[in-house]
Amino acid sequence: MNQERIFQILRAPHISEKSSVVGDANNQVVFEVAKTASKPEIAAAVAALFDVKVEGVTISNVKPKLKRFRGRPGVRSGWKKAYVSLAEGEEIDFLDGATQ
Template sequence: MSLLSMYNVIKKPLITEKAVEMKENLNQVTFATDARASKKLIKLAVEKLFNVKVKDVRTMNYKGKAKRFGRTMGKRSDWKKAIVVLADGEKLEFV
Protein backbone atom coordinates (compact mmCIF):
# COMPACT_ATOMS: atom_id res chain seq x y z
CA MET A 1 0.00 0.00 0.00
CA SER A 2 0.97 3.59 -0.40
CA LEU A 3 1.24 6.20 2.34
CA LEU A 4 -2.40 5.58 3.23
CA SER A 5 -3.11 2.73 5.58
CA MET A 6 -6.15 0.55 4.96
CA TYR A 7 -7.65 1.95 8.17
CA ASN A 8 -7.12 5.57 7.09
CA VAL A 9 -8.74 5.22 3.67
CA ILE A 10 -12.34 4.89 4.92
CA LYS A 11 -13.27 7.64 7.35
CA LYS A 12 -16.96 6.95 8.01
CA PRO A 13 -20.10 5.62 6.37
CA LEU A 14 -22.46 8.29 5.08
CA ILE A 15 -25.97 7.60 6.33
CA THR A 16 -28.49 9.84 4.60
CA GLU A 17 -31.96 9.16 3.21
CA LYS A 18 -30.58 8.66 -0.29
CA ALA A 19 -27.72 6.44 0.94
CA VAL A 20 -30.11 4.22 2.92
CA GLU A 21 -32.40 3.88 -0.10
CA MET A 22 -29.43 2.98 -2.33
CA LYS A 23 -28.30 0.40 0.21
CA GLU A 24 -31.72 -1.26 0.44
CA ASN A 25 -32.66 -1.20 -3.26
CA LEU A 26 -29.37 -1.24 -5.20
CA ASN A 27 -26.93 -2.93 -2.76
CA GLN A 28 -24.67 0.17 -2.78
CA VAL A 29 -22.94 1.59 0.30
CA THR A 30 -21.64 5.17 0.63
CA PHE A 31 -18.46 6.17 2.51
CA ALA A 32 -16.53 9.37 3.20
CA THR A 33 -12.93 8.57 2.28
CA ASP A 34 -9.54 10.23 2.27
CA ALA A 35 -9.19 12.66 -0.64
CA ARG A 36 -5.96 10.95 -1.79
CA ALA A 37 -7.47 7.44 -1.97
CA SER A 38 -7.81 5.78 -5.37
CA LYS A 39 -10.67 3.51 -6.46
CA LYS A 40 -8.45 0.43 -6.20
CA LEU A 41 -7.36 1.35 -2.67
CA ILE A 42 -10.97 1.99 -1.60
CA LYS A 43 -12.06 -1.37 -3.03
CA LEU A 44 -9.24 -3.19 -1.25
CA ALA A 45 -9.96 -1.46 2.07
CA VAL A 46 -13.71 -2.26 1.98
CA GLU A 47 -13.07 -5.90 1.07
CA LYS A 48 -10.50 -6.36 3.85
CA LEU A 49 -12.29 -4.40 6.60
CA PHE A 50 -15.84 -5.69 6.06
CA ASN A 51 -15.19 -9.13 4.47
CA VAL A 52 -17.41 -8.49 1.46
CA LYS A 53 -16.88 -8.74 -2.30
CA VAL A 54 -16.92 -5.38 -4.12
CA LYS A 55 -18.20 -5.18 -7.69
CA ASP A 56 -17.55 -1.49 -8.49
CA VAL A 57 -16.47 1.82 -6.92
CA ARG A 58 -17.55 5.31 -7.99
CA THR A 59 -15.96 8.41 -6.44
CA MET A 60 -16.75 12.11 -6.22
CA ASN A 61 -14.43 14.86 -5.02
CA TYR A 62 -15.79 17.68 -2.86
CA LYS A 63 -14.05 20.98 -2.19
CA GLY A 64 -14.14 22.30 1.37
CA LYS A 65 -16.37 25.30 1.96
CA ALA A 66 -15.08 28.65 3.16
CA LYS A 67 -16.42 29.33 6.65
CA ARG A 68 -16.16 32.20 9.10
CA PHE A 69 -14.75 31.45 12.56
CA GLY A 70 -15.37 34.64 14.52
CA ARG A 71 -13.41 37.38 12.74
CA THR A 72 -11.22 35.07 10.72
CA MET A 73 -12.10 33.14 7.59
CA GLY A 74 -11.27 29.47 7.47
CA LYS A 75 -11.84 26.53 5.16
CA ARG A 76 -13.21 23.05 5.73
CA SER A 77 -11.16 20.13 4.46
CA ASP A 78 -11.54 18.73 0.96
CA TRP A 79 -12.99 15.21 0.97
CA LYS A 80 -14.00 12.37 -1.31
CA LYS A 81 -17.23 10.37 -1.37
CA ALA A 82 -17.17 6.76 -2.56
CA ILE A 83 -20.20 4.74 -3.63
CA VAL A 84 -19.29 1.07 -3.34
CA VAL A 85 -21.39 -1.45 -5.29
CA LEU A 86 -21.40 -4.81 -3.51
CA ALA A 87 -21.47 -8.10 -5.42
CA ASP A 88 -24.70 -10.07 -5.66
CA GLY A 89 -25.51 -11.88 -2.41
CA GLU A 90 -23.23 -9.65 -0.30
CA LYS A 91 -24.66 -7.52 2.52
CA LEU A 92 -23.16 -4.86 4.77
CA GLU A 93 -24.85 -3.70 7.98
CA PHE A 94 -24.06 -0.69 10.18
CA VAL A 95 -25.28 -0.48 13.75
Protein backbone atom coordinates (compact mmCIF):
# COMPACT_ATOMS: atom_id res chain seq x y z
CA MET A 1 0.00 0.00 0.00
CA ASN A 2 1.43 3.36 -0.98
CA GLN A 3 1.81 6.30 1.39
CA GLU A 4 -0.87 8.38 -0.33
CA ARG A 5 -3.55 5.69 0.15
CA ILE A 6 -2.63 5.39 3.86
CA PHE A 7 -3.36 9.09 4.39
CA GLN A 8 -6.62 8.77 2.42
CA ILE A 9 -7.79 5.86 4.60
CA LEU A 10 -6.95 7.31 8.02
CA ARG A 11 -8.58 10.73 8.26
CA ALA A 12 -8.07 11.57 11.96
CA PRO A 13 -7.98 10.03 15.41
CA HIS A 14 -11.34 10.31 17.13
CA ILE A 15 -10.69 11.70 20.61
CA SER A 16 -13.70 11.57 22.94
CA GLU A 17 -14.58 10.39 26.40
CA LYS A 18 -15.92 7.11 25.04
CA SER A 19 -12.80 6.47 22.96
CA SER A 20 -10.62 7.15 26.01
CA VAL A 21 -12.57 4.61 28.09
CA VAL A 22 -12.40 2.02 25.29
CA GLY A 23 -8.68 2.66 24.82
CA ASP A 24 -7.88 2.15 28.50
CA ALA A 25 -10.11 -0.90 28.96
CA ASN A 26 -9.50 -2.85 25.73
CA ASN A 27 -6.24 -1.43 24.31
CA GLN A 28 -8.09 0.03 21.32
CA VAL A 29 -7.67 3.23 19.32
CA VAL A 30 -10.52 4.96 17.46
CA PHE A 31 -10.04 6.57 14.03
CA GLU A 32 -12.23 8.43 11.57
CA VAL A 33 -11.66 6.62 8.28
CA ALA A 34 -12.73 6.96 4.65
CA LYS A 35 -16.13 5.54 3.73
CA THR A 36 -14.53 3.29 1.12
CA ALA A 37 -11.96 1.77 3.50
CA SER A 38 -12.11 -1.92 4.34
CA LYS A 39 -10.95 -3.68 7.50
CA PRO A 40 -7.74 -5.11 5.97
CA GLU A 41 -6.85 -1.70 4.51
CA ILE A 42 -7.37 0.01 7.88
CA ALA A 43 -5.27 -2.59 9.70
CA ALA A 44 -2.44 -2.29 7.16
CA ALA A 45 -2.54 1.52 7.28
CA VAL A 46 -2.36 1.68 11.09
CA ALA A 47 0.42 -0.92 11.20
CA ALA A 48 2.47 0.92 8.56
CA LEU A 49 1.94 4.46 9.84
CA PHE A 50 2.37 3.89 13.59
CA ASP A 51 4.63 0.79 13.52
CA VAL A 52 2.36 -1.30 15.78
CA LYS A 53 0.85 -4.78 15.56
CA VAL A 54 -2.91 -4.75 14.94
CA GLU A 55 -5.04 -7.56 16.41
CA GLY A 56 -8.37 -6.64 14.80
CA VAL A 57 -10.59 -3.90 13.41
CA THR A 58 -14.26 -3.16 14.08
CA ILE A 59 -16.09 -0.66 11.91
CA SER A 60 -19.10 1.51 12.73
CA ASN A 61 -20.98 3.78 10.33
CA VAL A 62 -22.06 7.01 12.05
CA LYS A 63 -25.38 8.15 10.62
CA PRO A 64 -25.86 11.73 9.38
CA LYS A 65 -27.61 14.17 11.73
CA LEU A 66 -30.52 16.40 10.81
CA LYS A 67 -29.78 19.97 11.92
CA ARG A 68 -31.30 23.40 11.41
CA PHE A 69 -29.39 26.47 10.29
CA ARG A 70 -31.27 29.79 10.42
CA GLY A 71 -34.55 27.90 10.49
CA ARG A 72 -33.78 25.85 7.41
CA PRO A 73 -33.30 22.10 7.62
CA GLY A 74 -29.94 20.67 6.74
CA VAL A 75 -28.05 17.41 7.02
CA ARG A 76 -24.57 16.82 8.37
CA SER A 77 -22.69 14.17 6.47
CA GLY A 78 -22.23 10.72 7.92
CA TRP A 79 -18.81 9.15 8.44
CA LYS A 80 -17.13 5.85 9.24
CA LYS A 81 -15.45 5.07 12.56
CA ALA A 82 -12.92 2.27 13.11
CA TYR A 83 -12.04 0.68 16.46
CA VAL A 84 -8.52 -0.75 16.06
CA SER A 85 -7.45 -3.37 18.63
CA LEU A 86 -3.72 -3.32 19.28
CA ALA A 87 -1.58 -6.24 20.40
CA GLU A 88 -0.61 -6.59 24.05
CA GLY A 89 2.08 -4.06 24.97
CA GLU A 90 1.50 -1.88 21.89
CA GLU A 91 0.45 1.77 22.28
CA ILE A 92 -0.18 4.84 20.12
CA ASP A 93 0.41 8.22 21.77
CA PHE A 94 -1.27 11.02 19.81
CA LEU A 95 -0.19 13.76 22.22
CA ASP A 96 3.47 12.66 22.03
CA GLY A 97 4.08 13.19 25.74
CA ALA A 98 2.58 16.70 25.82
CA THR A 99 0.64 16.00 29.04
CA GLN A 100 3.74 15.39 31.12
